[in-house]
Amino acid sequence: MDLDDQFAELNNAFTSWLTGPTCNVTLNPKIGLTDLRASSAGRGVVATAPLDEDETVFSVPRSSVLSVENSELRQKLGEELTSLDPWLALILVLIYETRPSSPWRPYIDVLPASFNTLMYWTNDELSELQASAVVAKIGKQDADELFRDKLWPIVKKHAGMFSDTIIAPGLAIDAIDNLLDAAHRMGSIIMSYSFDLEVVGEKKGSDEDSDSDDEDEEGKFYKGMVPMADMLNADADRNNCRLFQTPTVLEMRTTRAVPAGDELFNDYGPLPRSDLLRRYGYITPNYAQYDVAEISSELIVGIAGKALDGSDKTERIDYLLDEEVLDDAFDIGTDLEIPEEVLAVIANFLLTKGEFSVLKGKGKVAKPKKTPEVAKVMEEILEKRLGEYGTTIEDDENILRGESTQGRKIIAIEVRLGEKKILKGALEKVRGWTLVESAKRTHSSQVEDERGEKRVKTR
Numbered sequence: 001m002d003l004d005d006q007f008a009e010l011n012n013a014f015t016s017w018l019t020g021p022t023c024n025v026t027l028n029p030k031i032g033l034t035d036l037r038a039s040s041a042g043r044g045v046v047a048t049a050p051l052d053e054d055e056t057v058f059s060v061p062r063s064s065v066l067s068v069e070n071s072e073l074r075q076k077l078g079e080e081l082t083s084l085d086p087w088l089a090l091i092l093v094l095i096y097e098t099r100p101s102s103p104w105r106p107y108i109d110v111l112p113a114s115f116n117t118l119m120y121w122t123n124d125e126l127s128e129l130q131a132s133a134v135v136a137k138i139g140k141q142d143a144d145e146l147f148r149d150k151l152w153p154i155v156k157k158h159a160g161m162f163s164d165t166i167i168a169p170g171l172a173i174d175a176i177d178n179l180l181d182a183a184h185r186m187g188s189i190i191m192s193y194s195f196d197l198e199v200v201g202e203k204k205g206s207d208e209d210s211d212s213d214d215e216d217e218e219g220k221f222y223k224g225m226v227p228m229a230d231m232l233n234a235d236a237d238r239n240n241c242r243l244f245q246t247p248t249v250l251e252m253r254t255t256r257a258v259p260a261g262d263e264l265f266n267d268y269g270p271l272p273r274s275d276l277l278r279r280y281g282y283i284t285p286n287y288a289q290y291d292v293a294e295i296s297s298e299l300i301v302g303i304a305g306k307a308l309d310g311s312d313k314t315e316r317i318d319y320l321l322d323e324e325v326l327d328d329a330f331d332i333g334t335d336l337e338i339p340e341e342v343l344a345v346i347a348n349f350l351l352t353k354g355e356f357s358v359l360k361g362k363g364k365v366a367k368p369k370k371t372p373e374v375a376k377v378m379e380e381i382l383e384k385r386l387g388e389y390g391t392t393i394e395d396d397e398n399i400l401r402g403e404s405t406q407g408r409k410i411i412a413i414e415v416r417l418g419e420k421k422i423l424k425g426a427l428e429k430v431r432g433w434t435l436v437e438s439a440k441r442t443h444s445s446q447v448e449d450e451r452g453e454k455r456v457k458t459r
């Protein structure tokens with residue numbers, strides 16, 4: 001059987017399973033799965049006839065969501081499973097459902113086995129992202145540790161339960177590598193395919209289902225794999241469908257009329273391309289509108305507080321953390337505005353020791369201001385941040401114009417270039433600020449603060 005036949009066969013098995021008695025999904029006959037591999041988008045869903053706005057595309061009973069709550073493994077392992085972090089528990093559930101006898105197999109079989117997400121990039125490929133903050137968010141080592149510490153002991157203890165799953169060969173030779181591979185696969189699937197579903201059970205304190213009181217509190221969410229809902233691709237501008245949740249079903253409905261032949265798109269929300277790449281393994285130009293350049297507090301404090309001695313700096317850091325002015329990092333978006341919180345942090349580090357003590361004594365913080373001193377620090381921060389990337393905007397544009405660049409390298413360059421353009425634009429904006437007089441500012445801002453005017457709120 002060639003690859004196309006295999007692809008079509010898996011689709012058919014999945015669709016039959018979906019609409020059959022195991023899953024009971026109601027499919028609108030005006031939609032169908034389609035093959036988008038030629039455009040590197042895997043499977044997708046298209047309208048085969050026009051759809052109205054707010055038309056139900058399909059409806060999935062909550063009982064057909066693959067989740068920890070619905071899983072057979074929960075019945076078998078009980079608290080051993082539910083006491084795990086929900087993400088780890090769902091990983092184990094997905095691994096368990098890879099056994100040939102699993103009722104979920106036709107679904108598992110259409111889920112991907114290879115990924116373009118950052119977790120799967122080599123170090124060389126990742127180095128092309130240069131100083132992008134996304135690299136530190138991949139978390140492969142942390143995940144490996146969790147899989148070893150939390151999942152491996154359970155799998156070893158219940159080896160029989162996993163003896164015919166994809167990790168079986170690893171079990172036989174007592175090797176952990178198969179578990180790590182499988183757990184990364186399932187973790188990546190959860191990251192790019194699962195939905196956050198609202199718990200709709202009884203409220204806490206109900207007599208029924210007393211062993212799951214905690215999870216049955218309304219307003220709480222759990223991660224679930226919703227068959228078919230996760231076959232829709234996403235688009236920042238062309239999205240035309242959304243998953244609506246009712247107590248009994250999950251309904252994919254159109255949010256606008258869809259002509260025959262058009263693809264149905266979900267919406268991942270305002271994700272910068274760096275995060276789109278990290279979580280979903282692809283980027284498109286229309287997510288550039290959500291790009292951000294991240295500036296760490298370490299960099300801000302390092303530059304704004306370079307004239308301070310160690311204990312003074314630490315005191316200000318602790319105070320600003322307590323006051324929720326300081327965070328780990330701040331994002332500058334495509335509007336190129338420097339976040340008020342960053343200006344406030346700088347302003348607080350530029351106070352004299354005495355000024356800071358007075359404000360702290362009153363439980364207040366300096367307000368954000370665009371003074372020449374703040375602008376100078378901000379310029380230095382942005383210049384330093386831009387310098388952390390190994391190449392300039394012009395270098396990157398030249399590389400992209402060259403014909404030899406391909407695949408992941410192009411993607412990485414586009415991501416880092418987007419961030420650099422934000423930093424450069426922000427730098428130009430800061431240089432163009434109409435600045436408040438420094439001396440006047442110091443005096444008036446303190447007076448304003450002492451009058452108890454509203455402080456900067458960061459979170």
Ligand SMILES: C[S@@+](CC[C@H](N)C(=O)[O-])C[C@H]1O[C@@H](n2cnc3c(N)ncnc32)[C@H](O)[C@@H]1O
Binds near residue numbers: 281
């Ligand atoms: C929820 S799944 C959608 C179904 C998926 N195409 C499949 O074949 O299983 C999400 C994944 O689809 C791909 N994807 C989603 N939207 C895309 C788009 N606009 N362009 C390219 N790939 C996309 C990415 O690989 C993403 O991780």
